[in-house]
Amino acid sequence: MIELEHVWQHYGVRPVLKDVSVTINPGELVAILGPNGMGKSTLMGVIAGTISPLKGTVRIEGNRRRGSVEEELEIRSRVIYVPDHPWLPIKRTGREFALSVARLYDVDDERLMMHLDKLLKLFDLDEQANWTIESYSNGQKHKIALIAALLSDAPILLLDEAFSGGLDPAGIHTLKKILRHRVQVQGSTVVITTPVAELVEEVADRILILHGGEVVAYDSLVGLQKLANCHGSLNDVLQNLTHPESLSRLEDYLREELKP
Numbered sequence: 001m002i003e004l005e006h007v008w009q010h011y012g013v014r015p016v017l018k019d020v021s022v023t024i025n026p027g028e029l030v031a032i033l034g035p036n037g038m039g040k041s042t043l044m045g046v047i048a049g050t051i052s053p054l055k056g057t058v059r060i061e062g063n064r065r066r067g068s069v070e071e072e073l074e075i076r077s078r079v080i081y082v083p084d085h086p087w088l089p090i091k092r093t094g095r096e097f098a099l100s101v102a103r104l105y106d107v108d109d110e111r112l113m114m115h116l117d118k119l120l121k122l123f124d125l126d127e128q129a130n131w132t133i134e135s136y137s138n139g140q141k142h143k144i145a146l147i148a149a150l151l152s153d154a155p156i157l158l159l160d161e162a163f164s165g166g167l168d169p170a171g172i173h174t175l176k177k178i179l180r181h182r183v184q185v186q187g188s189t190v191v192i193t194t195p196v197a198e199l200v201e202e203v204a205d206r207i208l209i210l211h212g213g214e215v216v217a218y219d220s221l222v223g224l225q226k227l228a229n230c231h232g233s234l235n236d237v238l239q240n241l242t243h244p245e246s247l248s249r250l251e252d253y254l255r256e257e258l259k260p
């Protein structure tokens with residue numbers, strides 16, 4: 001279980017997270033959704049321990065994030081985090097990088113080799129696996145970071161902008177399927193962020209809508225539809241909850257500014 005209690009974060013004097021308290025259950029896929037600049041990556045960084053919140057606490061499986069050395073080590077053995085722009089060792093090959101990450105998680109070598117080859121094929125990166133990462137495209141870099149995370153077998157995955165970074169539709173489809181399977185069959189806990197509702201509508205158990213650094217809503221799609229009194233797509237629900245005025249503003253603009 002991931003528990004955040006009264007988390008505040010400021011950049012300078014500007015509050016970016018305001019009193020965020022949420023619980024993410026084991027075996028749940030939670031999507032943090034919200035428009036650009038609303039604090040999604042900051043919230044993920046706080047959960048991942050790369051950002052120390054100004055106030056409040058984060059606990060993962062009972063251990064306090066950035067608490068004692070023992071607690072932090074315990075958390076790190078169970079959690080893997082892929083930031084939106086992960087650092088990659090560009091002079092190493094994709095295969096070397098993925099293996100070195102997964103070895104930190106004590107995965108058996110035999111399983112590692114077999115699993116890596118399968119993941120490389122699934123993400124259509126088998127041909128490039130032995131090339132240095134500097135020769136990869138943006139999407140291929142994103143793929144190798146995801147492959148390393150999946151290879152670790154860590155039971156808690158934190159994936160910032162999981163479906164962005166140039167990931168192609170086949171890669172998005174593969175990742176969605178693998179994440180759902182990890183949650184449903186293996187009981188993994190997955191937290192992803194995205195500003196694009198369509199990308200998480202069908203995979204998330206619960207969606208946390210962040211706006212202006214505050215949790216506007218946190219529920220299943222059905223629960224959010226009830227809350228927003230809107231039975232459309234998750235994107236419609238998101239618009240209703242965060243920018244109810246934006247649709248009429250767009251209509252006005254099209255009518256007034258783009259006349260035939």
Ligand SMILES: Nc1ncnc2c1ncn2[C@@H]1O[C@H](COP(=O)(O)OP(=O)(O)OP(=O)(O)O)[C@@H](O)[C@H]1O
Nearest residue numbers: 011012016034035036037038039040041042043195
């Ligand atoms: N290091 C920083 N210093 C100052 N301000 C920052 C810093 N990082 C983020 N911010 C600001 O904090 C706010 C939240 O940023 P964050 O990256 O968490 O948003 P986000 O919801 O992930 O956005 P996006 O969807 O565009 O990735 C933004 O207004 C951003 O300008």
